[in-house]
Amino acid sequence: MLTSSQIPVSLEALRFRKLSSESAWILAMACRLAGEPAGATSEALSAWGFESGEFFVNGQARGFLAARGDVILLAFALDDDQIRGRESLTVERPQGEVSAPAYHAFAEVEEIIRSALRILEAKDKVLWVAGHGPGGAVAIIAAAELEGEFPIAVLQTYNPSCAGKFPFADWFDAKFLGRSYRFEAAGDRIFSVPPGFKQVQQLVRIDLGEAGEEEQDAPVLPPQPLDLYIAKLREQVETERLKRRPPTTMPD
Numbered sequence: 001m002l003t004s005s006q007i008p009v010s011l012e013a014l015r016f017r018k019l020s021s022e023s024a025w026i027l028a029m030a031c032r033l034a035g036e037p038a039g040a041t042s043e044a045l046s047a048w049g050f051e052s053g054e055f056f057v058n059g060q061a062r063g064f065l066a067a068r069g070d071v072i073l074l075a076f077a078l079d080d081d082q083i084r085g086r087e088s089l090t091v092e093r094p095q096g097e098v099s100a101p102a103y104h105a106f107a108e109v110e111e112i113i114r115s116a117l118r119i120l121e122a123k124d125k126v127l128w129v130a131g132h133g134p135g136g137a138v139a140i141i142a143a144a145e146l147e148g149e150f151p152i153a154v155l156q157t158y159n160p161s162c163a164g165k166f167p168f169a170d171w172f173d174a175k176f177l178g179r180s181y182r183f184e185a186a187g188d189r190i191f192s193v194p195p196g197f198k199q200v201q202q203l204v205r206i207d208l209g210e211a212g213e214e215e216q217d218a219p220v221l222p223p224q225p226l227d228l229y230i231a232k233l234r235e236q237v238e239t240e241r242l243k244r245r246p247p248t249t250m251p252d
Helices: 011-016 021-034 038-048 100-119 134-146 166-175 225-244
Strands: 052-058 061-068 071-077 090-093 096-099 126-132 154-158 180-185 202-206
Touching (some): 011 071, 011 126, 021 061, 021 071, 021 134, 021 154, 021 180, 021 225, 052 100, 061 100, 071 100, 096 134, 096 166, 134 166, 180 225
Parallel strands (some): 071 126, 126 154, 154 180, 180 202
Antiparallel strands (some): 061 071
């Protein structure tokens, strides 16, 4: 398994503003990095090839914002216990009612993020946003809140909890059509959908296949579901590379 300090593919994959196995792999790795201790983050982002980065921990929310050239990556993490028991609580926003725990997590770091994006002149760059699980709901709300000032190129989440009610979901899917994707895979936990809530984004299903099967010598604790996404996406990238490789010719 790759560590979070190892970038899976070239960051050039993020310049093209489109869904690909490579971009999905990078953002899944970013989601894992977003939940790691702050001390390791700067080293990891530098190893990835980012020129600048900022890791934020403020109250509930954790994550980072990193930049390289005309590409900016914003990733969020939020623990399950931050939303447990409060899944149905909402906050009224111009786009509709949204999850209160996810919104408050974003609000705690919003000014830090907006200030950094302004310094980076992000409105003229390629901005990617990502999150896994409850962090995915924060990423969705962040995209909705930032969109007016900083257009989002692509939003990718991995089995996110629900971010909002039906009016918000309808607004979101119309606004982010063609640039917002929700990855789900067997083996990951399924978050409950509170009454009146609705999942958003275009669904991309991942068949974990062998990547989700426990090996005979596996440790007692199975890999975290996000690691299974990363393993499967890595497999897809390597398969696509082999298909693109020119055929070898036999000597005369």
